């Protein structure tokens with residue numbers, strides 16, 4: 001029985017790979033995607049998400065969400081992200097967004113559900129925080145959140161913070177406090193799950209629309225990481241959001257520790273940091289299964305298997 005999922009995305013290059021994995025995996029039923037401002041302006045994230053679904057030939061509802069963070073003004077992103085660019089290098093979408101109110105759609109979908117839809121946010125948590133605030137009763141129908149975001153040992157946007165949490169710390173704080181099961185896939189895990197240019201060659205050899213597009217997106221990421229954020233291995237890059245989707249398909253692809261996690265919203269130097277209480281110093285009830293390690297061969301095998309499929 002396929003697991004019902006919703007992806008909340010700020011489609012950029014790794015979100016695009018995550019969307020294709022979720023749409024093509026026989027173990028998932030992707031019932032919709034919601035877009036949020038993050039890697040790109042919100043309307044660009046929506047267009048990119050539509051382009052991805054058109055490219056692989058699937059009809060998945062796309063609902064545009066928040067165009068600004070919950071509390072803070074939007075941030076001054078560069079004209080084009082070095083890792084994501086702006087519009088994905090795919091033909092302009094022929095499909096259209098189903099609505100421009102992702103928050104309302106999330107609320108009504110969960111309220112009407114049987115409580116069997118896993119929510120996979122892989123961008124800033126603005127839509128999710130807004131929905132939880134507007135309609136707390138939806139939480140009773142939320143079986144699990146599997147979030148790409150956060151970090152303990154590293155930051156990728158400031159020395160203290162990971163991008164998705166940094167963009168909207170207040171929304172992230174609401175989500176950390178939701179008292180529903182949370183698995184977090186942070187940089188501590190995704191930076192151990194690098195996909196190389198050689199892997200991209202193997203993807204291209206698969207010859208499917210998804211594998212070919214994923215290869216292009218990841219090669220673009222490798223170029224950006226080589227230049228601006230070199231990883232332990234050159235000519236390789238993390239595909240953060242893809243790991244979160246794979247963790248829903250097969251939970252054994254990551255290793256997690258149950259800890260208390262909160263979000264800094266007032267720190268001059270630490271705004272947007274996920275404060276991870278591995279030593280239980282706060283004596284607070286642990287709230288997050290925090291991924292600390294990855295089964296890289298399994299992750300790669302899942303990527304090749306699923307992206308080698310067609311709709």
Ligand code: RIB
Nearest residue numbers: 012014122123163164240
């Ligand atoms: O920090 C990595 C995260 O920020 C990924 O979700 C990437 O797509 C960006 O949203």
Ligand code: CA
Nearest residue numbers: 010015122123
């Ligand atoms: Ca993302």
